[in-house]
Amino acid sequence: MLPRYIRIFDTTLRDGEQTPGVALTAEDKLTIARQLDNLGVDVIEAGFPITSKGEVEAVKLIAKDCLKVEVCGLSRALKSDIDAVIDCGLNSIHLFIATSDIHLKYKLKMSREEVLKKALEALDYAKAHGLTVEFSAEDATRTDVGFLKEFYKALCDAGVDRINVPDTVGVMTPKRMYDLICELKKVVYRPLSVHCHDDFGMATANSLAALEAGAEQVHVTVNGLGERAGNAALEEVIVALKLIYGFETNVNPKLIHQTSRLVSRLTGIPVQPNKAVVGENAFAHESGIHTHGVIAQPLTYEPIPPEFVGCERRILAGKHAGTHGLKAVLSQMGLELSEAQVKEVLARVKELGDKGKQVTDEDLMAIARVVAGELVREDRVLNLDELAVMTGNKVIPTASVKVFIDGRDYVASKTGVGPVDAAIKALQEVLNPVIKVNLREYRLEAITGGSDALAEVVIKVEDDEGHIVSARAAREDIVIASVEAMVNAINKLLLRKRIAGSRG
Ligand code: KIV
Ligand code: ZN
Helix, strand or coil: CCCCECEEEECCCCCHHHCCCCCCCHHHHHHHHHHHHHHCCCEEEEECHHHCHHHHHHHHHHHCCCCCCEEEEEEECCHHHHHHHHHCCCCEEEEEEECCHHHHHHHHCCCHHHHHHHHHHHHHHHHHCCCEEEEEEECHHHCCHHHHHHHHHHHHHCCCCEEEEEECCCCCCHHHHHHHHHHHHCCCCCCEEEEEECCCCCHHHHHHHHHHCCCCEEEEEHHHCCCCCCECEHHHHHHHHHHHHCCECCCCHHHHHHHHHHHHHHHCCCCCCCCCCCCCCCCEECCHHHHHHHHHCHHHCCCCCHHHHCCCCEECCCCCCCHHHHHHHHHHCCCCCCHHHHHHHHHHHHHHHHCCCCCCHHHHHHHHHHHCCCCCCCCCCEEEEEEEEECCCCCCCEEEEEEEECCEEEEEEEECCCHHHHHHHHHHHHHCCCCCEEEEEEEEEECCCCCCCCEEEEEEEEECCCCEEEEEEEECCHHHHHHHHHHHHHHHHHHHHHHHHHCC
16 A cells, blocks of 8 residues: 655745744745745645735745745635735635634624635635635634534535644644544545644644544644744654654655754744754764664664754763763764773763853863863864954944955954844854854853953854854953854864865
8 A cells, every 4th residue: 555645734934924023024935935845845825915015025926936836825714815815826725714602702703604604705706716725714623513514514515625624722632633533524525634733732743643533634834833832843743744654745854954944044933952853952962871872773762863854963072971972072073082082081071061061062172182182272264363343322233353264364244233243243244155154052151240250152053054063252252252152163163074074
């Protein structure tokens, strides 16, 4: 038997954009749409055209971009909304109207009969305009099941193309979702889809339960973005479908990691480090027992091979580290040490960890060089030559930097929300021709008190290949400490690139 094929309906650009604090420009939306097209999802919900002019502009841009994927727009069961979708040049629509008694009484102030009538009128109107129609009964999972079946059956009889079951406020459990889909399957004879929210942290589990029960399509968002606690995460659903259930999708899992990073960068919503599949720690190992196991045989502690989702394993040095892991980390840095030296480095790393210090890559490099008896000389590809910052209550904070790389000077200026932001942006700009970097984490710690306090900045920086390094710097001046920490981290990334290059 061929594996079952599951359709992936991505709503990152619609429900995902409803994440509090997220507002994408039309260009950003187009960039994400192109990435989703390459990723291989079956449908992209590009937006909710009636909401704003900017939304219309974005959806139009996506609609005329000749993507392979089906592009649809969201619409209430209203002619004005449907016209807005048609005006964007789309031929697929996601219609919705609420059906639960709570929504009918307090929001729509309509009877069940009125809602069904409105839904059928909207479906007729959309079909008369040649649209492919997916219909959602909003708050389906809190709707009386008898009425829900009647509602969906009527839509099927009236020619709907797909039926979607939204768990609008994420109240389902996997068992209840499984049973509901089995019940609905008795009357729904069009492809059935689910749309799960994560209010109780069960969006992925509920989506998978629906698919197990026979649903043919699932709504997802990249990084689990979406209204309130978000939607089922694309990356979790895809990986579980393939590796746990053996179901097929059209998604190329190798593009998952870069898609997650792109969406995080454009939406400004960081991915939590311990997020399944795409979190920074999803393939990181620190404890001695785990690193030993994973180096001997990755299957010991890696249920998902990192390369399956376009990621790399990371072995970290910290207070829980063991010699095997540390040796691997040092070797990645281009340092081959004897057994005794590795043990000595490990002892010092643990000492630092026990003092509550995060051991940065830079710290590790410095310790290893001391233990190896080398002159403690920093390998620097990048040198900060000049830094000038202008700030005040009547000026836009602006920073200029001049750096020296491989015998060449590079200069750039940038503005920012504050002097640190401006300086870091200027540094990113100046390095663009050499390396593209993103600031993943920034921590400022005042080590001493008073206005002349020594500020310690600890940062994590990621390059465009997904390599992350940490570094620190301490100065009385926060801006200089921030830029120096950034320069230190970028030096590690450049060095790493060179070592990898020289190893072929
Ligand atoms: O969660 C929800 O109910 C929705 C609808 C618009 C389908 O996003
Ligand atoms: Zn939703």
